[in-house]
Amino acid sequence: MKPHSLLLLSALAAASPHPAHQSPLGPTSPESIIDASPFLSFHRDIVQIPSVTGTEHNVGTFIADFLAAHNFTVHKQAVDTGRFNIYAHPSQASNPEILVTSHIDTVPPFLNYNVTHPTNAADTVIAGRGTVDAKGSIAAQIFATLDILRSAPTAPLALLFVVGEETGGDGMRTFSTSELNKPYHTIIFGEPTDLALVSGHKGMLGFEVIATGHAAHSGYPWLGESAISAILPALSRIDQLGNVPDGLPSSPKYGKTTVNIGRVDAGVAANVVPGHAAADVAVRLAAGTPEEAREIVRAAVADATGGNPAVYAEFRTRMEGYPPQDLDVDVAGFPVTTVNYGTDVPNLEVREREDGRPVRRYLYGPGSIHVAHGDNEAVTVGDLESAVDGYRRLIGAALQRD
Numbered sequence: 373m374k375p376h377s378l379l380l381l382s383a384l385a386a387a388s389p390h391p392a393h394q395s396p397l398g399p400t401s402p403e404s405i406i407d408a409s410p411f412l413s414f415h416r417d418i419v420q421i422p423s424v425t426g427t428e429h430n431v432g433t434f435i436a437d438f439l440a441a442h443n444f445t446v447h448k449q450a451v452d453t454g455r456f457n458i459y460a461h462p463s464q465a466s467n468p469e470i471l472v473t474s475h476i477d478t479v480p481p482f483l484n485y486n487v488t489h490p491t492n493a494a495d496t497v498i499a500g501r502g503t504v505d506a507k508g509s510i511a512a513q514i515f516a517t518l519d520i521l522r523s524a525p526t527a528p529l530a531l532l533f534v535v536g537e538e539t540g541g542d543g544m545r546t547f548s549t550s551e552l553n554k555p556y557h558t559i560i561f562g563e564p565t566d567l568a569l570v571s572g573h574k575g576m577l578g579f580e581v582i583a584t585g586h587a588a589h590s591g592y593p594w595l596g597e598s599a600i601s602a603i604l605p606a607l608s609r610i611d612q613l614g615n616v617p618d619g620l621p622s623s624p625k626y627g628k629t630t631v632n633i634g635r636v637d638a639g640v641a642a643n644v645v646p647g648h649a650a651a652d653v654a655v656r657l658a659a660g661t662p663e664e665a666r667e668i669v670r671a672a673v674a675d676a677t678g679g680n681p682a683v684y685a686e687f688r689t690r691m692e693g694y695p696p697q698d699l700d701v702d703v704a705g706f707p708v709t710t711v712n713y714g715t716d717v718p719n720l721e722v723r724e725r726e727d728g729r730p731v732r733r734y735l736y737g738p739g740s741i742h743v744a745h746g747d748n749e750a751v752t753v754g755d756l757e758s759a760v761d762g763y764r765r766l767i768g769a770a771l772q773r774d
């Protein structure tokens with residue numbers, strides 16, 4: 373995106389609350405493209421309401437009101453004070469079998485909605501926080517569902533828009549253990565996948581590495597015990613655990629398990645022998661279970677430190693881990709890919725069906741994960757519109773299985 377076009381648009385937006393009607397760019401101005409489409413206008417409306425995790429209330433209210441106005445029965449499921457999930461089904465279909473879901477929270481900071489002047493309508497670029505992750509998915513899911521309900525008003529569908537996906541999934545976990553979590557035969561998750569069906573994503577394991585020492589004057593280091601000296605061999609070993617034969621496993625589907633030592637906190641000053649060191653580690657698992665990975669990490673720390681009891685991996689203080697998540701890709705006409713990011717998929721426990729039919733789970737949505745958490749988060753109108761069609765096809769295939 374060119375900075376000067378952004379400046380021009382901000383100037384236009386500042387000059388008039390309704391730039392589409394007064395814009396010197398005329399009838400093909402980007403704003404008029406948005407205004408002319410109920411779908412793109414809804415996407416704009418929900419992007420313009422900030423919803424950084426913890427502050428989802430207002431966008432939740434907006435979406436709930438929109439669905440109620442379109443003949444959905446809407447449940448606001450409390451997650452904590454002022455925060456709720458939205459669960460909605462067509463008023464004429466109270467036993468949903470297909471769940472279509474995404475998340476209404478975004479990462480910080482809020483970034484203004486902004487449309488750049490297109491060469492043609494489909495290439496119009498819509499920028500702003502949440503345009504991709506995941507309000508593009510939400511808008512496309514809702515409009516695909518509305519399309520389907522026009523010809524099949526009793527289609528057994530439910531929509532679920534949760535809070536808290538970006539910080540551990542408290543919204544989805546609340547839904548998962550509630551009675552609204554029924555034995556659906558199909559669950560469609562919306563996240564940025566570049567319009568590909570995702571055949572799975574890696575698992576996750578978080579932990580800390582902690583070393584305790586004994587502070588002393590740095591001129592007399594033999595009077596203390598350096599927690600940093602103690603932790604270093606453990607960290608160098610952990611750093612390579614995805615790259616060595618006896619380390620964390622790889623798989624043909626997901627490639628290597630990767631390790632990120634994302635934060636280290638140790639010591640107080642250059643002239644003090646450090647009494648404490650701690651590191652925060654995130655592992656993306658390509659194979660195996662979190663418990664197997666914990667054993668490998670424990671053994672690696674013990675081996676690298678010669679069994680030093682002052683250095684250890686602490687798993688209790690970090691979020692629950694989960695194994696790689698395999699997903700379904702049996703609907704024709706989509707590119708297929710794997711992704712490396714985490715989603716709410718593992719937070720939604722699948723309820724087995726009495727008829728023994730397999731439960732299918734899909735992950736699909738517009739926009740690229742590569743911009744999703746960046747200050748350049750943006751998506752094209754063409755991708756958003758393709759996603760409406762993509763969700764329509766996924767829901768259509770699920771309805772055919774009834």
Ligand SMILES: [Zn+2]
Binds near residue numbers: 475506537563564
């Ligand atoms: Zn997301």
